[in-house]
Amino acid sequence: MCGYTRMDRIRNEVIRYVVKVAPIEDKMRETRLRWFGHVKRSVDASVRRCARINIPEGKREKGQPKKSLDKMIREDLNVVELMEDMAQDRKLWRMRLGS
Numbered sequence: 001m002c003g004y005t006r007m008d009r010i011r012n013e014v015i016r017y018v019v020k021v022a023p024i025e026d027k028m029r030e031t032r033l034r035w036f037g038h039v040k041r042s043v044d045a046s047v048r049r050c051a052r053i054n055i056p057e058g059k060r061e062k063g064q065p066k067k068s069l070d071k072m073i074r075e076d077l078n079v080v081e082l083m084e085d086m087a088q089d090r091k092l093w094r095m096r097l098g099s
Helices: 012-019 024-041 046-051 069-080 084-088 090-097
Strands: none
Touching: 024 069, 024 084, 024 090, 084 090
16 A cells, blocks of 8 residues: 555554554444434434344353443443433534544
8 A cells, every 4th residue: 555565674654654544443423423413313224123122031152141232332422431322413413433
């Protein structure tokens, strides 16, 4: 992308800084929260009905449970210091997300 090869042994963080690219975690968080805001604002979204579905109880596989979308959104809201009801104001929501 900027003329470096693996043989140059330059860290990814340095290349991202030089190219001025945001970390992937930040971009994923922004995308999730932008989608969440859209779903919260739309009244007739079919996705809102899916959010009310209860997940059946039962045995799980060994290991740490997978994070649900709900938990990821809650963590993202805490990181960006937003609240769910702020999604109704689209201009404020987009401004706070930085998009």
